[in-house]
Amino acid sequence: MTIDFYYLPGSAPCRAVLMAAKAVGVELNLKLVDLMSGEQLKPEFLKINPQHTIPTLVDGDLSLWESRAIIAYLVEKYGKTDSLYPKDAAKRALVNQRMYFDMGTLYDRFATYYYPQIFAKAPANPENFKKMEEAVGFLNTFLEGQTYAAGDSLTLADITLVATISSYDLAGFDLSKYPNVAKWYSNCKATVPGYDINEAGLAEFKKFFSH
Numbered sequence: 001m002t003i004d005f006y007y008l009p010g011s012a013p014c015r016a017v018l019m020a021a022k023a024v025g026v027e028l029n030l031k032l033v034d035l036m037s038g039e040q041l042k043p044e045f046l047k048i049n050p051q052h053t054i055p056t057l058v059d060g061d062l063s064l065w066e067s068r069a070i071i072a073y074l075v076e077k078y079g080k081t082d083s084l085y086p087k088d089a090a091k092r093a094l095v096n097q098r099m100y101f102d103m104g105t106l107y108d109r110f111a112t113y114y115y116p117q118i119f120a121k122a123p124a125n126p127e128n129f130k131k132m133e134e135a136v137g138f139l140n141t142f143l144e145g146q147t148y149a150a151g152d153s154l155t156l157a158d159i160t161l162v163a164t165i166s167s168y169d170l171a172g173f174d175l176s177k178y179p180n181v182a183k184w185y186s187n188c189k190a191t192v193p194g195y196d197i198n199e200a201g202l203a204e205f206k207k208f209f210s211h
């Protein structure tokens with residue numbers, strides 16, 4: 001059965017899903033949604049996702065959005081093993097914590113600082129920059145003595161976090177001040193399946209930073 005995936009290559013949460021699908025080995029039927037022309041607000045798309053966000057996945061009767069919910073579903077439904085999203089309660093709890101941190105803190109603070117500048121030509125707010133620095137500092141602490149973001153092997157936490165951290169990097173945020181993050185990021189670039197897809201998406205995302 002075809003799994004439809006509504007996305008844009010540059011979007012960080014879409015990049016996370018594309019990498020996770022690659023890691024799971026599941027094929028997605030890619031459907032571009034042009035946010036710039038407001039395609040997500042068309043009635044056809046609102047029927048699929050009334051919240052009008054991408055990424056959105058349609059698998060049979062299931063219509064699902066929120067990238068971290070999507071990647072958890074892909075592993076649960078199609079993963080040959082549970083290594084990316086362990087069934088063990090404590091291990092899974094740690095993956096979930098990192099994914100919630102990514103959504104509610106790390107990515108949120110990136111968006112709060114950069115998006116008004118990119119999309120509304122607003123001046124930079126130094127207070128919001130400090131919040132971003134604090135968030136990357138938290139990640140640096142979580143990664144102390146760790147090769148991976150949660151546990152001893154690659155999980156969905158690494159995939160979603162690297163989609164975000166690569167956006168920080170692209171925006172010119174200096175990651176070298178956070179040695180654990182820098183080391184982990186470099187390891188992710190070499191080990192996350194489909195990282196080349198993330199790179200290609202970043203090239204699209206870059207256009208917003210060059211205007």
Ligand SMILES: N[C@@H](CCC(=O)N[C@@H](CS)C(=O)NCC(=O)O)C(=O)O
Nearest residue numbers: 011013040052053054055066067068
């Ligand atoms: N927390 C969501 C964020 C989704 C999101 O905000 N997507 C943006 C693009 S990166 C979007 O679709 N914006 C269009 C809109 O909200 O109308 C996720 O991780 O999937």
